[in-house]
Amino acid sequence: MTPGRWMAGLLLAGLVLLAVLPPNVGCFPPCPVHTTTGLYCSGCGSLRAIRSLLSGDVLQAWHYNPILLCCIPIILVGVLSEVVHTKRLSLTRIRPFLLWVWLSVILAFGVLRNIPAFDYLQPTALSAKTIHAGALTWPR
Numbered sequence: 001m002t003p004g005r006w007m008a009g010l011l012l013a014g015l016v017l018l019a020v021l022p023p024n025v026g027c028f029p030p031c032p033v034h035t036t037t038g039l040y041c042s043g044c045g046s047l048r049a050i051r052s053l054l055s056g057d058v059l060q061a062w063h064y065n066p067i068l069l070c071c072i073p074i075i076l077v078g079v080l081s082e083v084v085h086t087k088r089l090s091l092t093r094i095r096p097f098l099l100w101v102w103l104s105v106i107l108a109f110g111v112l113r114n115i116p117a118f119d120y121l122q123p124t125a126l127s128a129k130t131i132h133a134g135a136l137t138w139p140r
């Protein structure tokens with residue numbers, strides 16, 4: 001079995017595991033960056049966002065990690081384009097310039113979500129009460 005198939009299998013197994021986990025957020029491992037520094041990294045809320053997406057709750061996924069939701073379509077289009085045109089997937093074909101732009105955006109997101117003026121970028125669990133009240137607020 002090729003390393004690519006192993007990676008695809010692990011990714012699929014992880015998605016299945018996330019899909020069957022209970023929806024409570026306490027079952028996810030804590031982020032080591034947030035645990036040690038108290039700061040939110042770019043990936044904070046990603047597992048909860050994926051779990052929300054797998055259960056069909058796109059709005060909640062957006063509030064857990066909006067950059068993840070922005071990246072998923074870009075990654076899917078890139079992977080599908082690569083597979084359709086070359087019949088294989090090679091990560092070495094990614095243009096370095098685009099990779100640097102992407103990494104810069106992700107790093108900037110990680111910095112912004114720790115600035116008080118941008119605290120709405122921090123992982124936030126929406127309660128059913130705030131959604132149905134019609135006035136969407138940012139619960140803490």
Ligand SMILES: [Zn+2]
Pocket residue numbers: 031032033034040041042043044045
């Ligand atoms: Zn984190």
